[in-house]
Amino acid sequence: MPSNRDKMLLGAAGTVGAGLLSWRTFFPWIAYDIAFLKRRRRTDKMREIDIRNRRYCINMFEEAVAKHPKKAFVIFEDRVYSYEFMNEQANKVANIAAKWGLKVGECVAIMIENEPSFIWTFLGLQKLGIAVAFINYNIKGQPLVHTIRACEAKVLIVGAADEIVHSVEEVKQDIGYIPIFIHGHTSCEWFQSWDDLMQQATHVSIYPSVREEMTPKTPCCYIFTSGTTGLPKPVIISQLRGIAMGKLFQLFNLTPSDIIYTTTPLYHSVGGGLGILNTLDQGATMVLKRKFSAHQYFEDVRKHNVTVIQYIGELCRYLLSVPESKLDGHHKVRVAFGNGLRADIWERFKRRYNIPYIYEFFGATEGIGFFVNVNNKTGACGRYSPILRMMDALEKVFVQVDIDTGEVVRDKNGHCIPVKHGEPGLLLSAIPAMLNDLQVYKGSREINEKKFLRNVLKEGDCYFNVGDIFSMDDDYFLYFKDRFGDTFRWRGENVSTLEVSNVLNKLDVIHDANVYGVEVTGAEGRAGMAAIHLEDNVTLMENILRDIFNLATEQLPSYARPLFLRFPKERAITTTLKQQKTQLRKEGFHPEDIDDPLYYYDDQNKTYSRLSVETYSQFITKSKL
Incomplete structure (x- = not known):
């Protein structure tokens, strides 16, 4: 809802009304809106044409094959894979799968x-027309x-890596x-060789x-997300949404001559969603x-003369840790597109590596709504001015939440309370x-309903709960503040606290x-930590620490394993008997701030080792967190 300040500005705008020049004079920030609206209008028009012509992602690919068959589609480990070659391999896959008798939309x-x-x-x-589920190989x-x-x-196709094969075999x-x-393996009793x-x-x-x-509603693929309820959930990327995702790089006018560098996992929405689909849309090179x-x-x-790089915030921090070189700024990159680049390293990254434009965006894989910073504004992930709000088909609102319970705060009428x-x-x-x-x-109505909030501003309305906290400055630029609820982000991956807790609780x-x-x-994001309470008759011993280490290593991907353990004397719960995480998060893991026994994930000794004042600095330095 527009604030009183917004209404005043909009009212003043109506009195000015003497054309674009007057608007720019009265509102210095109007140029930001104009820049964004021009880009959005262009991408919206292109998206509408593709939807009308049923130009799905496979049509984009086959169109590029016909237009420039010898052009490089993928460059991988110094080998060039042309559109023609990739199409031949895709045809082989299609001819194999055709014998399975699957229907359009099956997975x-x-x-x-x-x-x-x-x-x-x-x-x-x-x-x-088969939907493809992108499974996280970790x-x-x-x-x-x-x-x-x-x-x-209906079928599972597995890569050659031994670790992946072992996980599937288990x-x-x-x-x-x-x-x-x-x-990469010969057939055996429980699988068939894909190579053959x-x-x-x-x-x-x-x-x-x-x-x-x-x-347009047919599933293109499923991309999994941890969400806030524990186990990964398959987000439906329909053909319609695939078209929309494939147009996002038009915000900076991606062309067929662009070369996109993708190092993020293809099972992720950044790599497999934005990277592949935008490359296909323009017939560019990845x-x-x-x-x-x-x-x-x-x-x-x-x-490889890359012109567009994709990033997540942590990636940029790692790049800044590399020793400086005279060649750092020598390249052909014109745009960096991604999310999670924190303000404290934004300018350092931009200056050191000579990046002309950074397009920071926010958009959850399953989310309804999208923000993008097209103005090169340091630290921002977009804007939401009164004008942009008025022109938004899906209005966004920022509301108060209870930081302890994770519930939205409602007024006496049962409606959410917008923040100031x-x-x-x-x-x-x-x-x-x-x-x-x-x-x-993909799943039951109950699973989907958990992401919706009803009666938000008035009776009968419905909003999608994005699950993230934002703040807005005086120029209406938006800044991501934190991931709220039971999910945090580490190493560029979402970690569900419930999933990790369920694994640890397997120990008797x-x-x-x-x-x-x-x-x-x-470090970007938050590192995993667990406050553990043992059974009443159990004393903490070295074998227990080793058992916890082995369990976490065997059953959790590396980014989800708790880096720190704490053994509090009392349980931290709220008055409603929910786990209290807020104070624990604030207290952190420094031994000088906490009286409880602390331990860290010690990969060298294959256990959790005691975290003391002496080992604290050594651990941080060695881990290069």
Whole structure:
């Protein structure tokens, strides 16, 4: 809702009304809105044309193949994969999958590292209208079982990495009877060699009529997110949403001549969503890295004449930790596009690496609504001025929340309370009445309903709970403040406290594990920490610490393993018997601030070791957090 200040400004605008020049004179910030609206109008028009012409992502790809078959689509480990070659491989995938008898919209899961086969497998399945679930190859155990079941995968295709194969083998009995195909291995009793099938398959094109039942609502892919309720949930990326995601780089006029550098995981919405789809939309080129390397990053950028880089905030911090070089600013990058770049390193990163424009955005994978900073404003992820609010089809509102319970604060009428200008607030995005049955996750209505808030500003309205806290400055620029609730972000990944707690609680000696994120000086996001209470008759011993270490290592991906353990004398709970995390987060993990025993994840000794004043500094320095 517009504040009194906003209403005053809008009222004054109406009295000025003498054209654009007068507006710019009266409102110095109007130029920001004009810059954004011009870009948005262009992308909206392009998106509408594609929707009308049913130009889905597979059509974008086949269009590029026909237009420039010999052009580089993917550059990977110094090998160039042309559009023509990638299409031949995709055709092989399509001819293999055609024999499975799957219908348009049914799902195949892929669990593959960053490599060209991820892309051509995805595109080959799209040729048949099959939805593709992007499985995080770091997960294992029950979370892996859950992800495969949640997307209702009919087939699982696995990459060649031994660790991935081992994770799948461990749960093969639990995922149900679905065919499993694996790269780089010969067939055995529980899987079939994908390489053998690819060698035998023809690369003759599949006729497009096989996917004629595809509609804008047909799932393109499923990208998983931790959310706030524990286990990963499959976010539905429809063909319609795929088109929209593929237009975001038009905010900075991406062209076919651009070269995009992608080092983030393709199972993630930044790499597999924005990276692939925007490359396809323009028939551009992607330089793909198997894993991020700070030391090789700008060497690759220079070597391949990269013009667009994708980032997450932590990535930029790692790049700043590399020793400076005279070559740092010598490259052809014109835009950095990403999210999570903190204000304290923004200018350092921009100056050192000579980045002309930084487009910082905010948009959750499952979120309704999107912000982007097109004005090069340090630290901001977008703007939401009175004019932009008036022209927003899906109004956004920032409301008060109870930091202890995680619940929105409501007034005597049961409505949410918008924050005052400049105060931090929880972002909610309006859902039109016609979309009240909106499904963002594949699954039950109950799962989706948890992300909705009703009767927010008036009876009967409905808003999507984005789950993040923002603040706004006097020029209406938005700044991401924190991820609210039971999820925190570490190493560029969302970590569910409930998921980690459920794993730790598997040990019989643990009565309760209260998991939360703590800030670490010089690091992006929050590191995992667990306040553990043992059963009454149990005394903390070295074997227990080792058991916790082994459990976390075996059943949690590296970014989700608690870096710190605390063994409090009393349980921290609220008056409503919910776990109290706020005070624990504030207290952090410095031994001088806490009387309770503290321990850190000691990979060298394969246990959790005592964190003392003496070892604290050594640990921070050695870990380079």
